[in-house]
Amino acid sequence: MNAPAAKPQPLDQLIARLSALHPRQIDLSLDRMHRLLAALDHPERRLPPVIHVAGTNGKGSTVAYLRAILEAAGLRVHVFTSPYLVRINECFRLGRNKGGVLVDDDELRGTLEHCERANKGEPVTIFEIETAAAFCLFARHPADVVLLEVGLGGRLDSTNVIAAPLATVIAPVSMDHTEFLGNSLTAIAGEKAAIIKRNVPVVCAEQAPDAMAVIEAQAGRMRAPLHAAGQQWHVSVERGRLVYQDERGLMDLAAPKLFGRHQFDNAGLAIATLRAIDAFKIGMPAFEAGIVNAEWPARMQRLVSGALVDQGPTGCEIWLDGGHNAEGGRVTAAALGDLEERVSRPLVVIAGMMANKDAGAFLANFAGLTRHIMAVPIPGRGNAMPPDRLADAARALGMRVENAASVEAALQTLSRLAYEVPPRILITGSLYLAGHVLAVNGTPPA
Helix, strand or coil: CCCCCCCCCCHHHHHHHHHCCCCCCCCCCCHHHHHHHHHCCCHHHHCCCEEEEECCCCHHHHHHHHHHHHHHCCCCEEEECCCCCCCHHHHEEECCCCCCEECCHHHHHHHHHHHHHHHCCCCCCHHHHHHHHHHHHHHHCCCCEEEEECCCCCCCCCCCCCCCCCEEEECCCCCCCHHHHCCCHHHHHHHHHCCCCCCCCEEECCCCHHHHHHHHHHHHHCCCCEEEECCCEEEEEECCEEEEEECCEEEEECCCCCCCHHHHHHHHHHHHHHHHHCCCCCCHHHHHHHHHHCCCCCCCEEECCCCCHHHCCCCCEEEECCCCCHHHHHHHHHHHHHHHHHCCCCEEEEECCECCCCHHHHHHHHCCCCCEEEECCCCCCCCECCHHHHHHHHHCCCCEEEECCCHHHHHHHHHCCCCCCCCEEEEECCHHHHHHHHHHHCCCCC
């Protein structure tokens, strides 16, 4: 009698084991990636055409708009993004049909294990293994285009091995991950701009002058045609609609479903990218459908039902946003300001952050909107910021702060308070916290 087949290792256990292959959390280099891809017979050279997207804030939303527009045009789209919120499968979307599907557990497990075997025990980071797995998956399944999001920086990010993408895209650049990318906007912009390839169009969001100068200089060195917001293309909000204009004409489109003024800019960046490369014939209906239908969880996402929502004050609004740096906080605060103009409600911010973030710079954006902050831990993250430290940053801004043992406990506390008008509650500060909230609420990304 044959012995029973061993049960496949659960994905979370596999990821934990792969993470231990190179225990340093982040170690930017392309040497390990080139070695691993060579051992895998270079799947990155067998991909469908690639659009490569970098930036500090907004790159994920821009990818979401690109995917929605391309799919509305009837194209099959592979997508690699990071980090995931609830399940690692979210990082790998296969363009097998309209709308695509997240890779299933069995195929993802097999592909990750294939990459591990090819690595032969050499040091490698978990993100490098994941990127290699994405290339293997995307080379295996036919599609029309790959949307490839940079993980961190650009120059030494493991995605920066694509020699000739259709286009490179740079979303807004701001201060973040300074311990890896540099302590100035100029240095960080240089890391992002290093994804620009020779003679390949580069499409750029509106930037601070220092960042824009770096991007323009790199585009010039690489002879890459530059399509910059405010120069070669423009996006604006008129009568609540998105108006896009470039040398080819004007488009008057419905507003994005994703909330916030910054989403008009992200949508404009996606439109500009597809207009710049002209590799796909995309009509006005596909642009409009993509802008209206694009979804990107934990970016000013309204939670309307679920286990967590049920614990909040009766009639309250609960919004979830994974913003975690000063610029991310600014655009979220602006979106909250728009909501306040429409319907006024008292605002409470439930915040949890990672230890390497600037809590003061992030929370300062909300000082004019609320004086009530509730500091919470991020479950399962040993490198999260202790709530006491987060609370100290809020108190230094003159905010009233309470610590809570969890988001659930914070909502229960708020539900016991007397409000003349049900409050508006923002849960924010980290994508890791956002992922926890979606999991506990029972509304994981699909």
